[in-house]
Ligand SMILES: [Zn+2]
């Protein structure tokens with residue numbers, strides 16, 4: 311099952327949690343300096359290490375549209391799509407762990423879970439790391455920790471991030487101050503789904519920045535504690551903003567558009583999505599589950615719309631039609 | 643290839659020095675490279691290098707003959723390259739990313755400032771590969787046993803000290 315089909319904790323604020331570990335194999339250049347033969351060797355070593363439980367997808371054999379679909383579902387990074395040499399993705403149906411092979415590092419092990427579940431995601435990804443460790447010679451240094459292509463990942467090589475929905479903080483203009491507070495703690499916040507303009511969709515990603523000198527557990531505790539605090543203050547802010555008649559009207563209109571409109575552009579979707587999600591989380595809208603809200607996020611993106619409907623050459627206008635249909639099917 | 647200087651460790655640093663067109667090449671281990679830089683046996687002119695943006699082919703041709711001298715270069719120019727991936731420090735500085743795991747030992751001096759700026763002056767804590775975990779645990783165990791040993795000698799508990807000494811020897815032997 312995918313993260314967006316599962317239930318989770320604190321779903322009114324936390325959309326998903328992700329933990330990623332960067333690992334490399336001793337004796338080989340990093341992918342940017344690796345020749346074709348070396349990259350193939352890495353791929354077969356990693357595949358062997360993870361065994362039959364994992365399925366390998368050769369990403370170089372896929373169409374650009376299919377690759378975009380993987381990115382929209384957050385199964386691979388945009389950097390992975392840019393990789394020049396041989397590269398691919400190992401996935402397991404059993405535990406939701408996947409391994410990007412020959413992205414920036416030889417391996418990027420990751421696990422995404424619904425809601426606030428950093429610990430659980432870490433445990434699953436650590437289990438996969440043990441598997442890699444017992445079969446491969448992992449590059450490590452006593453002082454620098456896991457050796458990675460980019461020095462920013464040295465140490466644990468771990469990036470833990472939480473995707474949060476913060477309409478309360480966004481509307482009361484508190485994101486800026488939250489961002490500078492988090493920075494002091496070695497955490498970063500960035501807007502998602504909004505070409506830099508963070509307000510679109512009110513969705514943000516909060517992750518750790520420091521990876522050296524701090525253990526995995528400490529990093530996860532720090533991030534979890536901060537998220538707990540954010541959840542509390544976001545809920546309080548929502549209590550006060552939903553007293554506004556204008557906002558309640560906007561929320562009801564968003565639901566109306568999603569239920570009845572015939573064409574919805576992706577920018578309109580993103581704006582209305584925030585209102586819809588806020589409506590669901592404050593009980594103004596009933597009957598739409600968080601799982602439905604999460605699968606909306608993934609399934610109405612352009613590439614997934616086209617792949618799903620098998621209309622691979624749909625233009626923007628046709629996509630807007632497909633999107634409106636898809637939204638109706640999902641929210642029911 | 644063995645280090646030309648200590649003739650003990652594996653060479654993983656290549657230097658090319660060109661003084662007024664006269665080329666000298668060294669293949670040394672990273673410890674010797676650090677020592678040579680510290681003692682000024684070779685000057686560390688990394689930023690001046692890069693007259694030959696090279697890949698592996700060039701690297702080896704410059705190491706084993708067929709070297710083209712750079713005309714007009716009066717100062718000594720040095721090129722240090724990682725023997726595994728062929729990266730020079732300026733390759734790494736260009737995009738802030740290393741070429742391979744070995745780069746971190748080859749360019750440890752040059753990279754320490756960057757690492758400190760990103761993470762602060764600190765050392766790794768947390769997970770480690772199994773092979774390292776055993777080693778790190780053993781180092782920690784040895785340290786505590788040695789401390790106990792010197793305490794028991796001070797307290798004149800010689801029987802206990804002898805036991806501890808045997809334990810330490812056994813651990814060191816198993817290394
Ligand atoms: Zn040496």
Ligand SMILES: [Zn+2]
Nearest residue numbers: 724727742745
């Ligand atoms: Zn290297």
